Amino acid sequence: MHIETEAIRTQMERTQYSEHSAPVYLTSSYVFEDAEEMRASFSEEKERNIYSRFSNPNTSEFVEKVAKMEGAEAGYAFATGMSAVFSTLAALLNSGDHIVSARSVFGSTHSLLTKYFPKWNITHSYFNVNEPERIEDFIKPETKVIFAESPTNPGVDILDLERLGKIAKKHKLLLIIDNCFATPYLQNPIKYGADLVIHSATKLIDGQGRVLGGVTVGSSELIREIYFFSRNTGPALSPFNAWILSKSLETLPVRLEKHCENALKVAEFLENSEKAKQVKYPFLKSHPQYEIAKKQMKLGGNVVSFEIKGGLEAGRKFIDKVQLCSRSANLGDTRTIVTHPASTTHSKLKEEEQLEAGITPGLIRVSVGLEHVEDIINDLEQALKV
Missing domain, CATH: 3.40.640.10 (Type I PLP-dependent aspartate aminotransferase-like (Major domain))
Known part of the structure; x- marks a missing residue:
């Protein structure tokens, strides 16, 4: 089946x-x-x-x-x-x-x-x-x-x-x-x-x-x-x-379809934003391993990462400014979640260890939820005005 x-x-x-x-x-x-x-x-x-x-x-x-x-x-x-x-x-x-x-x-x-x-x-x-x-x-x-x-x-x-x-x-x-x-x-x-x-x-x-x-x-x-x-x-x-x-698990496929649809649109928005750089999402053609992702994944998932211009301080200000999105260390929720790994999930790592793992001071992880995608984008857009 x-x-x-x-x-x-x-x-x-x-x-x-x-x-x-x-x-x-x-x-x-x-x-x-x-x-x-x-x-x-x-x-x-x-x-x-x-x-x-x-x-x-x-x-x-x-x-x-x-x-x-x-x-x-x-x-x-x-x-x-x-x-x-x-x-x-x-x-x-x-x-x-x-x-x-x-x-x-x-x-x-x-x-x-x-x-x-x-x-x-x-x-x-x-x-x-x-x-x-x-x-x-x-x-x-x-x-x-x-x-x-x-x-x-x-x-x-x-x-x-x-x-x-x-x-x-x-x-x-x-x-x-x-x-x-x-x-x-x-x-x-x-x-x-x-x-x-x-x-x-x-x-x-x-x-x-x-x-x-x-x-x-x-x-x-x-x-x-x-x-x-x-x-x-x-x-x-x-x-x-x-x-x-x-x-x-019974609703996983239908949920993932929408998560991935929203995430791709969020990634495309961030890629065109002057405030964001190094946007990474598996099904963005600009992703370094795009072809590999297309080979082994059905869709690109719900997580988007990007580097906010301004580093650590800009990352914290961005987190403070979101209104719709949740500030949490979790991911994969119906609700969109934003995380600043350098000061939260990976904060116990030394700076050189963070960099070795690809975690820069201004890295933001977005777990894209199931809200209307325009509302998610509008919130990210206003929060990026730091």
């Missing part, structure tokens, strides 16, 4: 009440008929729900939908996107292993790689997203994973997933892609060689700024390792949030 249909028609089995909409299973545990059923369940001879930290009908439905939409065999749902990133890497890496990662990653992912994983002797090397030809230079005998976001946060750079897939296969490495900005509707990294795909479901998958969630999907073999790690460490998604997110 088409991805739009999968998102709507993938559902758990109906109960004896013949409900049309899946119910919420707010239960921490499950009962057994007898001792033998308990034994068989805990020994995994029988597949069933045991405890909601392990699995739950709502989380299972949500995971199944994402897996089908991504073309994956299996998955596991997490409490947040960052718990998905951490648990996925921690489950698969051992002391002495090495990660090759794109330098342009979310600030918390950067902290994992630079501050926390080194405690367990897990090291990393960064490659510049604008120098993909140098990726293989960073691969060592102990390298196990290539990790990247595409589009990247917050600079909206695009990596060639097919190229990454070929490099990973050549060197027998795992390719893990954070697909948060694109969602399963706009891009499917597994088609290009990714072994695992991670989402912060908090963003566009939820789409309304309501709940937190994360999910990793991929091969059954790898997900099994992630499942047992997570079953013991406890970063599970709550049943209620899973129910919300599963429902949200």
Whole structure:
């Protein structure tokens, strides 16, 4: 079936009440008929729900939908996107292993790689997203994973997933892609060689700024390792949030179509503004990786980045002047959100680290929402008059 249909028609089995909409299973545990059923369940001879930290009908439905939409065999749902990133890497890496990662990653992912994983002797090397030809230079005998976001946060750079897939296969490495900005509707990294795909479901998958969630999907073999790690460490998604997110997937395609339509018009407006420079949106022809984006993405997503003339101070004044748009660090909401990464999401990075990640003092990230596009543009236009 088409991805739009999968998102709507993938559902758990109906109960004896013949409900049309899946119910919420707010239960921490499950009962057994007898001792033998308990034994068989805990020994995994029988597949069933045991405890909601392990699995739950709502989380299972949500995971199944994402897996089908991504073309994956299996998955596991997490409490947040960052718990998905951490648990996925921690489950698969051992002391002495090495990660090759794109330098342009979310600030918390950067902290994992630079501050926390080194405690367990897990090291990393960064490659510049604008120098993909140098990726293989960073691969060592102990390298196990290539990790990247595409589009990247917050600079909206695009990596060639097919190229990454070929490099990973050549060197027998795992390719893990954070697909948060694109969602399963706009891009499917597994088609290009990714072994695992991670989402912060908090963003566009939820789409309304309501709940937190994360999910990793991929091969059954790898997900099994992630499942047992997570079953013991406890970063599970709550049943209620899973129910919300599963429902949200049903409207993801129609929402994304409008998000992307609005975002392209906002990007075109900014590109023609004298106050903005270095406007980046994947489906703008001026984007450095425009052809790659067109090859691997259905549409350009909802995030636009640009450099405001005047640097750090101008960026802060712009944020202060918006009236319609929300000032928030989140993205992927029905409401348009503006963020100044240098002073918020990536503020803990040193100035040289920000620049290495493509975060300049005047960089603005716009998560374009579903308001009428003329209202969004009018607000940005008046705020640019600094």
